[in-house]
Every structure is written in C-alpha cells, then in structure tokens.
Amino acid sequence: MQKILKDKIIEICNKKIKEKGPNVGLSFYAFFANKNDNPELLMEAATWWIMEHKLDHFEKAVKIKSLIK
Structure with a gap:
C-alpha cells in the first residue's frame, strides 16, 4: 500500500476517533x-x-488503524 494512502487512513481514523470515540x-x-x-x-x-x-x-476505526500499522 502506498504511503500516501496509509497516512490518509491513519489521519482519518484519528480524526473520527477523536470526534466520535473509539467505537466509531x-x-x-x-x-x-x-x-x-x-x-x-x-x-x-x-x-x-x-x-x-x-x-x-x-x-x-481503531481496528483499521492497527491493521495499517
């Protein structure tokens, strides 16, 4: 997976977790x-x-973020 996509996924996951909590x-x-x-x-x-x-x-989002890392 391209770095640009990984970075975008992590950025969006972090944003959504911050806005809506860890169960988003x-x-x-x-x-x-x-x-x-x-x-x-x-x-x-x-x-x-x-x-x-x-x-x-x-x-x-927390699951997706952990799979990316």
Missing part, C-alpha cells in the same frame, strides 16, 4: 471525497479492505 465505524469510502478523482488509489484501498483483509463494509 468506517468504510473504506471514508478515506476519499465523494467524487472519483483518484480511481487507482480507491481500488488499492478497496483491494486491501475487501480482498486482502476480508473486512466487513463497516469496521471500527
């Missing part, structure tokens, strides 16, 4: 704008989320 759930779409301006990076995140880790649509 996220989907991989949370790391992207509502428009498809970087399809390659979106597919990389989707592949990591769905194919590599077989995660549910929503997962706890």
